[in-house]
Amino acid sequence: MRNLSKFLENPFDDDGISIAELVAFTTDNIERMKANNSSGELTPRITPTELSLGLVRQRFTADETKLGLRKGSKQDKNAFRKDLPATMAKLALVVEVKYGEKSPEYLECLPHGRSVFTSSTDDLLESHIQTFITGVTAHQADLGAQVVTDATAVKTGWLEVYAPSESASAAKAATKDEKKYARENLQAMLYLNLIKFCEMHPREPEKLATYMTQSLLEDHPRSSGEEPAPSPTPTPSP
Numbered sequence: 110m111r112n113l114s115k116f117l118e119n120p121f122d123d124d125g126i127s128i129a130e131l132v133a134f135t136t137d138n139i140e141r142m143k144a145n146n147s148s149g150e151l152t153p154r155i156t157p158t159e160l161s162l163g164l165v166r167q168r169f170t171a172d173e174t175k176l177g178l179r180k181g182s183k184q185d186k187n188a189f190r191k192d193l194p195a196t197m198a199k200l201a202l203v204v205e206v207k208y209g210e211k212s213p214e215y216l217e218c219l220p221h222g223r224s225v226f227t228s229s230t231d232d233l234l235e236s237h238i239q240t241f242i243t244g245v246t247a248h249q250a251d252l253g254a255q256v257v258t259d260a261t262a263v264k265t266g267w268l269e270v271y272a273p274s275e276s277a278s279a280a281k282a283a284t285k286d287e288k289k290y291a292r293e294n295l296q297a298m299l300y301l302n303l304i305k306f307c308e309m310h311p312r313e314p315e316k317l318a319t320y321m322t323q324s325l326l327e328d329h330p331r332s333s334g335e336e337p338a339p340s341p342t343p344t345p346s347p
């Protein structure tokens with residue numbers, strides 16, 4: 110005898126099923142239920158399945174959109190950081206010409222030297238730029254107002270590219286969780302549909318093809334870069 114507990118496993122949780130396959134299968138399943146619903150018995154299954162499919166489409170589109178935003182923000186940030194050492198070197202030269210590279214004033218403005226603008230982590234970069242601003246501001250009478258203005262513009266530019274980059278990364282992480290939930294929910298809806306078909310056609314396995322096309326889930330390799338199906342969480346209510 111087959112192990113009865115096997116019938117409580119959701120076959121749609123198989124991590125070999127890509128999201129494209131899952132969407133194609135569900136779309137076909139919905140249309141087949143609608144075409145074979147003269148009694149209205151399947152209406153309670155059609156509606157939640159349509160809602161779950163809509164949520165998957167929405168979440169996966171949002172994830173791709175935010176991925177694009179994140180990549181754009183990262184590009185802006187990386188471009189800024191690539192140019193920063195040369196920019197700060199020009200500003201540091203103003204202090205060096207006035208006081209000398211070994212002077213207390215130079216060390217006050219650049220206690221870690223110019224290399225810090227290459228080696229610093231993103232989260233500490235603002236403080237290094239601010240240290241320079243504070244130093245040149247204290248010696249503005251000797252150095253002139255322009256170096257203070259230019260250094261302040263560097264800090265403003267950094268904040269303009271750094272904050273969106275961090276926000277985009279956080280948004281991408283949040284959307285990934287939402288996408289995981291949407292997929293799990295759709296997989297659960299399909300399982301509940303399968304159970305409903307079993308209820309309607311006991312001992313008639315051939316009837317399943319009326320409502321579900323299993324081949325849509327098979328022999329379609331996952332596209333490169335696609336995340337595997339998430340580990341399932343408890344089945345939501347229909």
